[in-house]
Amino acid sequence: MPLHQAAVGSQWWKSGVIYQIYPRSFADANNDGMGDLPGITQRLPKLKELGVDAVWLSPFYTSPQKDAGYDVANYRDVDPLFGTLEDFDQMVDRAHELGLRVMIDLVPNHSSDQHVWFQNALNSEKGSKERSYYHFKDGKGENGELPPNNWQSMFGGPAWTRIEDGQWYCHLFDSSQPDLNWENQIVRDEFEDILKFWLDRGVDGFRVDQPHAMGKEPGLPDHPYVDEAGAGFIEGRENPPMWFQDSVHEIFRSWRKILESYPGERAMCGEAYVLPLSFMAQWVRSDEFHQTFNFRFLDAGWDKDTLVAAIDESFEAFDGVGAPSTWVLNNHDVMRHASRFGGDYGRTTASDGVGPENPQPNNELGIIKARAATLFMLALPGASYLYQGEELGLPEHTTIQPEFRQDPTFFRTSGQRVGRDGCRVPLPWEDGNESNGFNESGKSWLPQPQSYAALSRDSQETDSKSTLNLYKAALKLRADLALGEGSFDWVSTSESLSFVNNGILVVHNFSNESIPFPDGEVLLTSSYGQTRLLPNTTAWIRL
Ligand code: GLC
Helix, strand or coil: CEEEEEECCCCHHHEEEEEECCCCHHCCCCCCCCCHHHHHHHHHHHHHHCCCCEECCCCEEEEECCCCCCCCCEEEECCCCCCHHHHHHHHHHHHHHHHCCCEEEEECCCCCCCCCHHHHHHCCCCCHHHHHHEEEECCCCCCCCCCCCCCCCCCCCCEEEEECCCEEECCCCCCCCCCCCCCCCHHHHHHHHHHHHHHHHHCCCEECCCCCHHCCCCCCCCCCHHHHHHCCCCCCCCCCCCCHHHHHHHHHHHHHHHHHHHCCCCEEEECCCCHHHHHHHHHHHHCCEEECCCCCHHHHCCCHHHHHHHHHHHHHHHHCCCCCCCECCCCCCCHHHHHHHHHHHHHHHHHHHCCCCCCCCCHHHHHHHHHHHHHHHHCCEEEEEEEEHHHHHHCCCCCCCCHHHCCCHHHCCCCCCCCCCHHHHCCCCCCCCCCHHHHHHHHCCCCCCHHHHCCCCHHHHHCCCCHHHHHHHHHHHHHHHCCCCCCCEEEEECCCCEEECCEEEEEEECCCCCCCCCCCEEEEEECCCCEEEECEEEEEEEC
């Protein structure tokens, strides 16, 4: 019996390829240097051409942009930076016309400090109803001058900020992102309504931000091993009081019911950083999330044994609850894989970012491995997530100067952790003006590195060996051969790692020597013009 059996007649989200659009950096129609919704609408045909099934948009809501829009001040409107609600509707209509589904980001763990609820809380008394929407507490120490507990912010520093009347509020991220109190029914009702607002506008689903942070252990006790784990957790140890609380599951169940009450196949994907995957499986039970990101796979890097273990663990855990495995190599929070695989970068460095002072990646090696990794991933059954720009093989921008930095991590750690700006740089569309076709003005909220000109989409379109054309070929074959719905079985986990899916042998050469191609028809390889399978190369072979 194969490790994973083929799914029959499955819904789109079980096998689809979902492309993450980072609106700030995708395309800028009004030339102000910041991407926008009309820019997305204009360029959607290029994503159809690429061959993806759906797009997921990072936040475009009203926001002071302290965390690039993950600080939402109004969940039911579009920030003027990105356009208007009408622009949003046009974008959705255009996507649907092209046969693309649209998922949007939902940020429920925290709002912006500019949200009317938080402003009202600040203007209300201790213990008031207004304060109960968030986690306000008195501090410790004689005069309450110490934070209520030892929790740390994911972006550095304490997870508490003190306000004028002496109380403190909790923020697991930036101080401009106060955590909402999900014990409060009004908060729950409000988010159900927000879901309906966007479902009524036609969205096909949601990517849910930090769902594993929403529940907090009653009384907000100390993190039991903060010295070792900082703001995070250590796999195999007890759950800290701010992560993975059981109370979150009934919230997801109520959301699932709402999604299912709408026509069509609406879906939600949780950005649940929950490990091990056997624990994560509880989050994708049939009445909770449809799927979650597989960070085990992303974190495996390009290490053979870790990768094999991650894939085994994924099929075992997700198949066990009838949920699709998902696969992902990039997003707006980690170093781009074309650079990440060109150096020795673990999970922490990948999300803390790489700056001019850090060891620089070998991008020539990185792109070879990245192309191979993508070909490997796109042949795995399940849903796959792509992040804008990876289809161009864009490297991380690792030499952004401090004056351009925007990530709150950079500011909260006084530049010690440079943060995630390096993977968020505007896309090069046409080799030409200063922003390479991101807009006509040449303005760009983050500068592009010089290497982006040669990687612009138009120059890659005419180059048969380009990364863009490799992605297109892979996505087309994946669809034609129904690999997303297929089955999975290892053939070899020796130096040439190989598996079979729907009669296609997928082989990656992990050794330092070239090896003969296995028998069969070579359909696609991650590097061209070879008679043997080179090191760091993946091939798809019809048996
Ligand atoms: C998620 C987002 C990240 C954001 C954080 C806080 O991890 O992907 O970009 O900073 O949540 O909302």
